[in-house]
Amino acid sequence: MSLYDEGHTIAGWTGFGIATVGSGVVGLGVCTTSLPAVAGGLAVVAVSVLVTWVLHLAGWGKPPGVRARGQWGMRVRDAQAREGHTGCVGCRLAGRERRTVVVAAATGRPTAAESIPLSPFE
Numbered sequence: 480m481s482l483y484d485e486g487h488t489i490a491g492w493t494g495f496g497i498a499t500v501g502s503g504v505v506g507l508g509v510c511t512t513s514l515p516a517v518a519g520g521l522a523v524v525a526v527s528v529l530v531t532w533v534l535h536l537a538g539w540g541k542p543p544g545v546r547a548r549g550q551w552g553m554r555v556r557d558a559q560a561r562e563g564h565t566g567c568v569g570c571r572l573a574g575r576e577r578r579t580v581v582v583a584a585a586t587g588r589p590t591a592a593e594s595i596p597l598s599p600f601e
Contacts, residue, residue, distance in 0.1 A: 487553050490540030494531030498524050535569050536560060542567055 501523030508516025534540055538556040542564035549555070563575030 487551070488535075488540045489553060490531050490534035492553070493534060493539075494527045497527035497530055501525075501527055532569050532572075536573055536575070540569075 501520045504520030504523055505517050506520075508514070508518075508520055531540065538558070538560035540560075541550065541557045542559075550557070561575075563570035563573070
């Protein structure tokens with residue numbers, strides 16, 4: 480079994496379910512040539528994104544990457560959600576992104592996590 484266990488969260492499955500209903504309404508609108516049905520379906524899909532984001536921020540969505548076996552279950556809340564997840568777009572949008580600090584060696588050479596300027600203006 481994989482250590483990554485991607486997508487098995489309450490936030491992920493709830494968002495998937497709502498988006499599936501919205502996609503079905505969009506498809507029905509296309510088949511019946513109903514612009515209001517297409518717009519309504521797209522609105523439902525947009526709501527699915529917001530619901531997934533809110534559930535993720537509440538701790539029901541987990542970050543990508545390797546997690547401990549105790550964090551694999553769908554009904555396990557993420558204890559680190561309040562501080563934000565490293566590299567998570569949803570946490571960054573909410574202002575919760577966890578910053579990693581890298582201390583450079585005394586040699587003055589950049590480490591892998593440091594930014595290297597690409598032009599003299601940076």
